[in-house]
Structure formats: C-alpha cells, structure tokens
Amino acid sequence: MNIDSILKDAKSMIERKSGKSEVTDMDAGSRKRKREGDDAHEKEKIMKMLEEADEIEDFDAARLRTLLSTFTKAIEKNVERRMKFPDEPNKFMDSEVKVNTLLQELHGLAANPELFPEFIRLKGIPPMIGLLSHENTDIAIEVVDLLKELTEPEIANESEGLYDLLVDELVKNDMIKSLVINLERLDEKEDEDKQAVHNTLGIFENLMEYAPEVAPTKLTADTKLLDWLLKRLRRGLFDENQLYASEILSMLLIRGGPPVIILGEKGGLKKLVRCVAGYRKKDPASLDEVELVENMFNCMCSTLDRNKKNQMAFAQADGLQLMVTMIRKKRYTQAAALKVLNYSITDSVANCEKLIDSSGLKAVFKAFMQRGKISKKHRKELEANEEHILHCIVQLFLHLSDVRYLRLLNKFQENGFEKIERLVELHEKYFRYLEDQELAWKRDHPGKVEDPDVRYHRRLEGGLYCLQLCALLLALISSAGEKTIIDRVIQLLSQQDSSLKDVQETLEEYHNSLADDKSGKKMKGILNNVLQILEGKDPEDNDEKVVVAPTIVKVEEKKIKTEKVKIEKTEEKVKTEKKEAEEDMGAL
Numbered sequence: 001m002n003i004d005s006i007l008k009d010a011k012s013m014i015e016r017k018s019g020k021s022e023v024t025d026m027d028a029g030s031r032k033r034k035r036e037g038d039d040a041h042e043k044e045k046i047m048k049m050l051e052e053a054d055e056i057e058d059f060d061a062a063r064l065r066t067l068l069s070t071f072t073k074a075i076e077k078n079v080e081r082r083m084k085f086p087d088e089p090n091k092f093m094d095s096e097v098k099v100n101t102l103l104q105e106l107h108g109l110a111a112n113p114e115l116f117p118e119f120i121r122l123k124g125i126p127p128m129i130g131l132l133s134h135e136n137t138d139i140a141i142e143v144v145d146l147l148k149e150l151t152e153p154e155i156a157n158e159s160e161g162l163y164d165l166l167v168d169e170l171v172k173n174d175m176i177k178s179l180v181i182n183l184e185r186l187d188e189k190e191d192e193d194k195q196a197v198h199n200t201l202g203i204f205e206n207l208m209e210y211a212p213e214v215a216p217t218k219l220t221a222d223t224k225l226l227d228w229l230l231k232r233l234r235r236g237l238f239d240e241n242q243l244y245a246s247e248i249l250s251m252l253l254i255r256g257g258p259p260v261i262i263l264g265e266k267g268g269l270k271k272l273v274r275c276v277a278g279y280r281k282k283d284p285a286s287l288d289e290v291e292l293v294e295n296m297f298n299c300m301c302s303t304l305d306r307n308k309k310n311q312m313a314f315a316q317a318d319g320l321q322l323m324v325t326m327i328r329k330k331r332y333t334q335a336a337a338l339k340v341l342n343y344s345i346t347d348s349v350a351n352c353e354k355l356i357d358s359s360g361l362k363a364v365f366k367a368f369m370q371r372g373k374i375s376k377k378h379r380k381e382l383e384a385n386e387e388h389i390l391h392c393i394v395q396l397f398l399h400l401s402d403v404r405y406l407r408l409l410n411k412f413q414e415n416g417f418e419k420i421e422r423l424v425e426l427h428e429k430y431f432r433y434l435e436d437q438e439l440a441w442k443r444d445h446p447g448k449v450e451d452p453d454v455r456y457h458r459r460l461e462g463g464l465y466c467l468q469l470c471a472l473l474l475a476l477i478s479s480a481g482e483k484t485i486i487d488r489v490i491q492l493l494s495q496q497d498s499s500l501k502d503v504q505e506t507l508e509e510y511h512n513s514l515a516d517d518k519s520g521k522k523m524k525g526i527l528n529n530v531l532q533i534l535e536g537k538d539p540e541d542n543d544e545k546v547v548v549a550p551t552i553v554k555v556e557e558k559k560i561k562t563e564k565v566k567i568e569k570t571e572e573k574v575k576t577e578k579k580e581a582e583e584d585m586g587a588l
Helices: 003-019 028-052 061-084 093-111 113-121 125-133 137-150 153-159 162-172 175-183 191-210 215-220 225-234 240-253 258-265 268-280 287-304 308-316 319-329 334-345 349-357 360-368 376-399 402-411 414-444 452-461 464-478 483-495 500-513 518-534 557-587
Strands: none
Touching (some): 061 093, 061 113, 093 113, 113 162, 137 162, 153 191, 162 175, 162 191, 175 191, 175 225, 191 240, 215 258, 225 258, 225 268, 268 287, 268 308, 287 334, 334 360, 349 376, 376 464, 464 483, 464 518, 483 500
C-alpha cells in the first residue's frame, strides 16, 4: 500500500461522511458534538491506515521519472494490443487496467507542484492529453479527474508561477479542444460519465478563474463548447450539470468580446430564447433552478449589450414578444425579462419600434405603475426593476418618432396624467433617499471633506442613477411641446416641495459626470438641448455639434396636430360604426 492509495481511501471516507451529514432530529449542540465525534473517529482511522502501510513512497523527481517511463510504455503496449486484437477485449484489458492505475498514481503530482517543470521536461503532458480520445471512456474519465486536480486554483497560490507554467503547456497541447470533443461522447445516464462532465466544466471554471481575460476566448475559439453548452441547457430535466453549464456559459459571455460574437454567429440567442420560453408559464421549482434561470437571462444580457447584430437577432427570434409576455404574466421571470428588454432596446431604433408594434408599451407601463409595500430585504430588487423600466422608457423617447412617439407621449396624458404622477412620485422617492443619505454621512463624518469622485460613486449606489433617469424623463415630456403636460409636471413637483429647477440641477450633475467617449458625448448633447428647452431657449443656439434625440428636436407642431386629428377621426369612426351596429341589433 502506498501513500496515494491511503489518501484516496481517506478522501472517499470523508466524502461518504459528508454525503450523510444531514440530521433532522437533533438540536444544534447535538449536531456539533456528533460532527466532532465523527471527525475524531475518521482521523483515527486514517492514522491507523498510515501506521499499517508497509511502505510509503515519497513522490519525488526520481519516482516521477520512473512513473512516466512506465506510463509511456503501458500506453504503447495498450495501443499495440488493441491494434493486434481489436475484437478480443480480454487480450488488451490488462494493459488498460495498467494505464488506468498509473493515471491514478499521477495524482500525486498535484500535491507536488515543484515537480511541474520536470513533468513538462519529461514530456508527460502529450500522452496524458492523448488519452482523452482513448476508445475506453473509463481511461478518458480518469484523465479528466487528474486534470481537474492539476488545475485547481489553490495550487497557484502555493506554486509561485509553476501553476502558470503547467496550465500554459496543457493549453498548448490542445487540452481544451480534446476536453470538448470528449464531452460530446459522454453519456450522462451513467454516473461516472455524469461526474466526468461535471469535472470537465470544473476544469473550464478553473481556467477562467486563473486567466479571466484570456480563457473565455481560448475556450470558445476553434471549439464547439458554446454549441455543447447551449444544447445541454435544453436537454432533459433540470439537474446539477445543467446548472453548471449555465454558470460556465455566463462566465464565458460576461466580459463580451469574441465569445459574444461567436454565440451570435451560431444563432445562440435564438437557442437561449427557446431555453427560457418554458418559464413564461411556470416558475422555477427550487433555488438551484432559480439560479439556472437567472444565469440564462444574464447570458442574454451579456450577448445583447450594445451589440446591434445580436439585438436584431434577438428580435428576429421573437425575443421581444417573449419578454413582453413574461412582463405581463407577473411570474418570477418578470424582473429578469425587464432587464433583458432594457438591454435589447438600448440604442436600437429598430427594436424600440418593434416593441411598440408588438404591443409592448402597455406591458412596460403596467410594470411602471406597480406599487406596493416592500421589505428592506427586497428593496434592492425593486430598485433594480425601477431602473430598468425607467431606462426602457428613456430609450423609447430617444429613439421613437412620428406616430409611435405620439403613442408614447399619450401614455403620460391618459387617465388624468397618472403616469406623470407616478414619475414624480419616483423622483421624490429617490430625491429623499439621497437627501437622507447625505444627512447620515455628514452626521457620521463631522467636519470631513469627501472626495468628489468618491461622493458621486457613493450616491450612485444610493439611487442617484434612478433619480437622473426620472429627471431626464420629466425633462423629455416637459419639452415635448404640450402645455398641459408641463403644467401638470410643475403642479405635481410643487406639491412635493420641488420644482423644475431641482430637475435641471440633477441633469447638470449627470451631464458633468459623463465621459468624453462616443456615447458620453451623445448623451451630453441630448442633455444640453433638454436643459436649454427647459430654460426657454432654442436648442439650435447650442454651439456644440451634437446628436439630438428625435423627440426633443423642435417639433413641427403642424405635423403633430395632423397626426392627432387622424387618430381622433379614427376613434370617432369606430364609435359611429359601433353605435350603428347597436341600433341595427336593436331593430332586429
């Protein structure tokens, strides 16, 4: 018996123990005493096994050289026997058992990272990676288990660069591509294969933790990993590997870049839409399934983020209609659907227009009008929802025109200006939040001067962005040329001891915080024009050459009135036809 087999047996005992750790009929104190007793008993067993071992071999450079020499010869013998007796397993099985046993012994390498350079020098990596394509999946599974252990991030903390050396060599020897190919042949109906799938995903997670900026590209370039992950998300009933696949996909996409482009080119958004479609009629059945659903929605957000091609693909896959349906249903997925909808229409004129044409306006404003008491525990979730809704409406104002724009503006006039009342209510809510936070900070830091950037970021975390969106919406509807709207806005703000001056100050702070990149300059231009209209000036007097949102350009009043007359005539015609039909029915 050697140290590796002893430790492996010990590990198995510990795993068996942890798998039966649930106790229901004991109080906390009893559980703790039992656990301590079990730990002492297991330690005693392990020590006894170590004492009884006839010989404990140190895993050093000499042993590694011997092991690799034997390992290489065993592989060659196995290949030879398989070629000579392809239809007689009994004649090559012994050589495969030998290869499998030697792979198990190589696990000792993980505990000795100082041997990684020698392992590389002795060319131990190529034959090991080659076994991932072995006809016997049991051997490939053993290699996966070994690679999982060798790539654990904890080794990096102890090896002072040796971990980096090993991982780089593994990647150079096509480890990633070989692992993905092996994934495709594993049958998860078998427990060993199912565990191998989990371990393979664990290797990918280790690589992304080790090199988060580089690994996602290496994992998706020239491999079918994205295809496999998308397929796995749709396969069968929910299980642990399906959840793990969603986590890996989310990690791959969260930084954008090549993985997002590749996913879009592979039609991945259509597949993601199909994956979440089932949850329009049902809620996740467990906390793990909740995490799966959130991961899939996050994958869509990462893929849509300011990517025009993917936004168009999402619309073509009926993603907008699905999100609208989920928002209406008020199920668990409503919040996630609002977030995805926000990402799908941001800076996209086509998707903003399609949302209106898909009757999405009613769903968005129904969510906008939702009120109700909420616990402190769920306050952040509520504020995230409100931020997404407000941002959606801002995007619609900035990208719609003509009749669609009039339909949006009309939403703020209908039912006695109830949408404006709700908007002013939200403006007051976030204004008071920030005011209270400022007072609390000054109370806790008397006489201290806070750095402006630190203060701004602190205020952002406290709801400043929602306040800015509220202020921008108030400015957009007030600058639309409708006197009844601006009068109502001024009246409602006055009732909250506020005014358009507070709105302007918020927008000026927003303007000053924006970066000088392309999107920042565009928003600065919009804010400049809105502010000038609120001050009674002509936006054309602005010297800066900026992009002006179509909704706040000096509106042709004649055109708007013409469109309104058309709408009114259509409504009158419908009423007349309805009345005539009722009279005909009465006559009958």
